[in-house]
Amino acid sequence: MYYDVIQRMAASLHNLHNILEKAEAHAEARKFDAANLLATRLAPDMFPLTRQIQVAADNAKFATARLTGKEAPRDPDDETTIPQLKERLQRTIAFIQSAQPADFDGAAEREARLGFLPGLYMTGHDYLIQFAVPNFYFHLTAAYAILRSSGVELGKRDFIGEITLHPDK
């Protein structure tokens, strides 16, 4: 289950990658620089698009690291263009996909520490359910909503992506 939840984060980052490609196509059709979208915010005191994407990627990266004990690769957060952000997403997806099911043995009992809560930890189980997953989808949704409110033609399918369906027996 831990492995599958984390791999779904990789799939969701792949959806975000595709959403960014739609944003690029939209900008090209409307003849403006796609990077103009990167400073857009849903509210003046919320993160702009660039940071929403970086934080979504970081949530998935750190969830993988904290639940497996693998070291998280460093990201300098210096992206200023959509191609750079797409590269960031692909780098993060590759890290997540490098984790194998066996790496998550004992994930429930691992101690997950958050930088802004010194001296405290969460169990891997609580961390995943209470913090990592809600926070990950929060930033993914914010990125989606910024682009949709900016006129990029997006639908819920772009957010959910591929799902595994079976025909009725």
Added chain:
Amino acid sequence: MYYDVIQRMAASLHNLHNILEKAEAHAEARKFDAANLLATRLAPDMFPLTRQIQVAADNAKFATARLTGKEAPRDPDDETTIPQLKERLQRTIAFIQSAQPADFDGAAEREARLGFLPGLYMTGHDYLIQFAVPNFYFHLTAAYAILRSSGVELGKRDFIGEITLHPDK
């Protein structure tokens, strides 16, 4: 794990309930009718606040029903005020909390059917990870972002809510 993920949805709806109380206090301080917030959208072709809240609640309700085999209570979607929406959330939380851990035995293998995908089903496992959880947090985030972009003083803590922390040994 299934039980815990679903119970976290109840906790998240409780957070949304608290967020709506902050919206009511904000409206009262600014002397406008809090119901004025309910038609606000992040984009002209996205759901307004009322519908975001209803759909978030429905996602949690149907996830509970589909993974346990319990019948989902009916909701007529006729809320027009914040107190009515808070009642809807409390009703949904009570239904989720009525499910016991043993009700989720075999949840992974249950067949989950979505109304808009006739003739197809997802396994309970895939349904929870690929659809119910991302979609639930999508609508929760949209509701939060609508209120925050409308001037209600909210922070990420209001969205995440209580988390289970332990002091370092």
